[in-house]
Amino acid sequence: MAMPTDAPDRNPADQKTADPSTAGRKVADCGDVDLRHHGDSEVGGGLADFAVNVRGGTPPAWLAERIRRSVGDLAAYPDPGPARRAVARRHGRAVEDVLLTAGAAEAFVLLARVLAPRRAVVVHPQFTEPEAALRAAGRPVERAVLDGDFKLDPGRIPPDADLVMIGNPTNPTSVLHPAAEIAALARPGRTVVVDEAFMDCVPGEPESLAAAAVPGLVVLRSLTKTWGLAGLRAGYVLAEPPLVAALAQAQPLWAVSTPALVAIEACCEPPALAEADVWAREMAAERDRLAGELALRGLTAVPGARASFLCVHTPGASELRERLRGRGFAVRRGDTFPGLGPDWLRIAVRDRAADNALLEVLDDLRP
Incomplete structure (x- = not known):
């Protein structure tokens, strides 16, 4: 994983992408669409x-009450420990694999700042914030555009891509990709980021990679959709400890509030x-x-x-x-x-x- 010393001092919108014809795949450059429209x-x-x-x-009444009670602790700085341990237990991961974030959107920004990809590819159609974050950080971005039934086609991913970002299930298509196909995208020198913000919409989460020990795999989760916490901003990253540590270094201190930490812990409990x-x-x-x-x-x-x-x-x-x-x-x-x-x-x-x-x-x- 390459780490940048500082961001390029040029407008990311002016950057060129690799010629898609050389890849022999449907990889598009960054066209003119409003990536910030949601x-x-x-x-x-x-x-x-x-x-x-x-x-x-x-949020349901029991969760809203837990969040209300947390207001009594606002004089103290947030302690992420209990929520981080709860996420680790929920997915069978080590605590060192977990970074709590102010929603998945913050995770996209942190990844864009910390990673220094030579060839970043975003699989589209999907949530546009991953691409927007990369472009804002001055990273060149290419698009692997799926069509037809919008199922994952690994042949659309250039072999030399060192960062691949994909949603599962994907916003906006609602397509659920097989976990094995996404895991197979991983290879030495490549980071694969899978946005699982809607995975808890799938009963049993059979295609989740949250518990997978795949080198180079990063899984993002959000509590916004199922629990109605868009205004609270609560999510997390699951990745290998070196990357988690690097992302934590780039994250502002106390980025996740006490009410959000309480919500994360509560939503990871068995009930x-x-x-x-x-x-x-x-x-x-x-x-x-x-x-x-x-x-x-x-x-x-x-x-x-x-x-x-x-x-x-x-x-x-x-x-x-x-x-x-x-x-x-x-x-x-x-x-x-x-x-x-x-x-x-x-x-x-x-x-x-x-x-x-x-x-x-x-x-x-x-x-």
Whole structure:
């Protein structure tokens, strides 16, 4: 793992990427899309929120109460020890393998600052913050763009890539890649970063690499989505101790607040894990029902969705999105995800009543 002495003093937007034709693979350069556009930009003004992938009705009362009680300890500096040990137990890792972060977004920034990749490749379509963080740190970035069913194609990854970043299950496509295929991307001299922010949407987490001892593998997790903690910022990194130590050196002191530490510890306890698994199973059934209903209305979801949202294709999606806003419903535009375009939308899965309300409006809007 190479460590930079300081960042390049040039605009990352001006950097050139390797010629994709030399790789013989579909590796695109950094095009002009708004990498900083996220679902929270779509909501507000009383709109029903189908744009943000945070579980509704959260945080649950028991978790909110734990967080409220932590306010009594705010005079003391945060102690990450208990939460770090809880994460290690939850995934069967050594404590030295764990770094707590202010959400997964902070982890992307730390990785971009600490790693000095010669050829960084981000597998798209996926969450755009990994690429945005690399570019902000002055790192040249290439895109390995998946298409068709958006399943992982290792042939799209240049053999000399020394940093590969991928989501699993992937935002926005909701595709779950086999753990073995992601692990097989690892090789000497390469760091593979897998964003598992939505892995707890998958009952039993069969494709998680959080407990895997694979050299060069980095797993990121977030509590934002399942537990409704976007405003608290709580996540963590699982990696080999030397990289964890390097990331910790780059991290500001006391980066994770006491309330966030309490939440991390609480959400790693067995009752919380059991609750999350029950929700994941119920959500999966509703997601599959919603996908079928949307298909009847001309919105075709990417097959095999496994996360708490659907990535749907329909001609004129941009116009449909605006018409839905006019009727009080916010859905996520797809054209700011590299590899998608104006005929794509991302729709969060809510409860049956909320989803039915969306379906009724779609029926009204049909020509």
